[in-house]
Amino acid sequence: MSCVLQLYRIQASSSRFSNCGRMSISFLHNKGFINGSWVDAKSGKTFEVKNPATGEVIGLAPDMDVEDTKSAIKAAADAFPAWAKTPAKERGVLLRKWYDLMVSNSDEIAKILTWEAGKPLSESKGEITYGNSFIDWFAEEARRINGEVLQSPVRNREMVLLKQPIGVAALITPWNFPHAMITRKAGAALAAGCTCVIRPAEDTPFTALALVDLADKAGIPKGVINIVTSGRPNAAPIGKELCENPLVAGLSFTGSTEVGKLLYKQCATGIKRVGLELGGNAPFIVFNSADINKAVEGAIASKFRNCGQTCISANRFIIQDGVFDEFVEKLRDRMSKFKLGNGMDCDVNQGPLINAAQVKKVEAIVKDAVDKGAKVLHGGERASNIGELFYVPTLLVDIKPNMACYTEEIFGPIAVCLKFKTEEEAIAISNGTSRGLAGYFYSNDLNQAWRVARNLEVGMIGINEGLISAAEAAFGGVKESGIGREGSSHGIEEYVYIKYLCFGGI
Numbered sequence: 001m002s003c004v005l006q007l008y009r010i011q012a013s014s015s016r017f018s019n020c021g022r023m024s025i026s027f028l029h030n031k032g033f034i035n036g037s038w039v040d041a042k043s044g045k046t047f048e049v050k051n052p053a054t055g056e057v058i059g060l061a062p063d064m065d066v067e068d069t070k071s072a073i074k075a076a077a078d079a080f081p082a083w084a085k086t087p088a089k090e091r092g093v094l095l096r097k098w099y100d101l102m103v104s105n106s107d108e109i110a111k112i113l114t115w116e117a118g119k120p121l122s123e124s125k126g127e128i129t130y131g132n133s134f135i136d137w138f139a140e141e142a143r144r145i146n147g148e149v150l151q152s153p154v155r156n157r158e159m160v161l162l163k164q165p166i167g168v169a170a171l172i173t174p175w176n177f178p179h180a181m182i183t184r185k186a187g188a189a190l191a192a193g194c195t196c197v198i199r200p201a202e203d204t205p206f207t208a209l210a211l212v213d214l215a216d217k218a219g220i221p222k223g224v225i226n227i228v229t230s231g232r233p234n235a236a237p238i239g240k241e242l243c244e245n246p247l248v249a250g251l252s253f254t255g256s257t258e259v260g261k262l263l264y265k266q267c268a269t270g271i272k273r274v275g276l277e278l279g280g281n282a283p284f285i286v287f288n289s290a291d292i293n294k295a296v297e298g299a300i301a302s303k304f305r306n307c308g309q310t311c312i313s314a315n316r317f318i319i320q321d322g323v324f325d326e327f328v329e330k331l332r333d334r335m336s337k338f339k340l341g342n343g344m345d346c347d348v349n350q351g352p353l354i355n356a357a358q359v360k361k362v363e364a365i366v367k368d369a370v371d372k373g374a375k376v377l378h379g380g381e382r383a384s385n386i387g388e389l390f391y392v393p394t395l396l397v398d399i400k401p402n403m404a405c406y407t408e409e410i411f412g413p414i415a416v417c418l419k420f421k422t423e424e425e426a427i428a429i430s431n432g433t434s435r436g437l438a439g440y441f442y443s444n445d446l447n448q449a450w451r452v453a454r455n456l457e458v459g460m461i462g463i464n465e466g467l468i469s470a471a472e473a474a475f476g477g478v479k480e481s482g483i484g485r486e487g488s489s490h491g492i493e494e495y496v497y498i499k500y501l502c503f504g505g506i
């Protein structure tokens with residue numbers, strides 16, 4: 001209850017946001033940030049940002065377009081030479097200051113995040129700890145961007161590999177992790193010596209603007225981080241400009257595979273460096289040897305984090321015949337204990353979906369499955385009594401390969417359970433998709449664990465574990481789930497190129 005009151009205090013204290021008088025959170029902004037200044041769209045246009053839990057308009061953000069994007073790119077390009085030459089240790093110190101400010105303001109950022117993204121406050125705090133950890137990590141990694149001295153095959157030569165920042169990085173991020181998807185990209189880019197232009201999702205610009213404000217307060221020089229906000233209609237032209245502008249060296253995108261493919265094509269025009277974190281269709285296999293209680297806890301964590309709107313959420317539960325009934329019954333029991341509601345309410349653990357399009361997509365997936373013979377063991381409908389965008393966590397069995405819930409990324413609170421007999425069958429079902437982001441399996445057979453880990457066609461695997469994300473981990477997919485890795489020491493590689501030096505006549 002106290003959380004609810006705190007939210008209303010934010011709303012009541014800002015003249016630029018709904019129901020507001022004075023501003024208590026100094027980093028709550030409704031302007032874009034270009035070349036170190038808070039700016040409106042050149043056109044003067046704005047778009048509405050709504051609280052998905054209530055439908056209320058919480059504020060207006062600048063509806064920027066290609067002209068604003070060109071200005072942001074120019075600012076980033078102008079700032080690049082000085083930032084690239086700033087010693088890595090100094091870049092790391094500035095990132096550390098940014099991290100410290102984010103930590104000390106975590107509770108306030110969490111409220112903004114829940115306000116616009118709908119996720120329960122405890123999850124927003126979890127995302128912020130996670131998102132902050134990328135800045136902490138890359139603050140340290142900055143000074144470890146080392147080159148190599150090679151063994152020359154001939155006398156009187158020295159051969160050296162330097163790593164240099166690629167230049168201006170364009171970062172396009174989604175609404176589902178409005179904080180962490182920015183810090184995972186910007187932390188690596190800035191540590192490497194790149195400057196950046198960020199285009200956050202239209203549903204969640206205020207978290208992004210708060211982060212950039214704290215970066216500014218940390219002393220990150222003007223032009224190094226720029227942020228261009230826009231409503232959905234301007235996303236495509238802004239994206240095209242970010243992909244095709246000759247001053248941009250590389251693009252990093254997190255979002256749907258469909259948009260990722262388009263941006264990949266657009267980047268081909270200028271042979272830009274591309275990093276893509278796209279959709280998944282994660283298998284979650286439970287073998288007969290597994291500890292079923294642990295598997296159910298892992299399933300809940302993996303499937304229902306952010307109401308299932310997570311790219312690495314379990315998409316299909318693939319359960320061996322000996323433990324199918326026990327797993328399904330225990331999962332149903334856990335799901336029946338979820339509390340849906342406004343994420344600001346402390347005991348809520350499932351918030352709304354982000355927008356009406358997501359609700360329609362989830363509804364269509366459930367209807368398609370039921371029409372084709374799936375059985376609903378829990379949920380199966382909107383929770384309209386709570387709000388427009390709430391959907392009851394749903395459990396489906398009797399799943400067939402022709403159902404959308406089998407072939408598509410669900411991206412919502414729908415758990416679908418399939419039965420299998422042999423390990424080969426489980427692998428074939430798991431790999432029978434064009435996606436390959438994450439996978440999970442539960443087994444207490446060590447040999448089986450190695451075999452299955454090697455055979456799953458995914459970039460990341462949780463083995464007896466449902467939560468795998470960490471700044472130290474290399475995050476990314478195979479197949480149509482993307483290109484490149486974020487986080488870990490490999491995350492830096494997306495933002496540097498190797499320059500070969502050959503010193504002759506030595």
Ligand SMILES: NC(=O)c1ccc[n+]([C@@H]2O[C@H](COP(=O)([O-])OP(=O)(O)OC[C@H]3O[C@@H](n4cnc5c(N)ncnc54)[C@H](O)[C@@H]3O)[C@@H](O)[C@H]2O)c1
Pocket residue numbers: 172173174175176199200201202232235236237238239240254255256257259260262263277278279280310311409410411
């Ligand atoms: N892998 C992930 O982390 C992730 C995140 C969000 C969504 N998704 C997937 O995407 C589906 C749809 O969600 P969504 O609509 O938010 O994803 P999306 O790919 O449409 O949007 C992601 C980001 O890209 C922007 N965008 C959209 N079209 C663009 C374009 N032509 N050029 C440049 N930017 C563009 C959006 O405004 C947003 O900021 C989901 O159901 C899910 O399957 C995956």
Ligand SMILES: O=CCCC(=O)O
Pocket residue numbers: 176177180309310311312469475
């Ligand atoms: O949804 C995409 C990112 C999720 C994560 O980093 O764990």
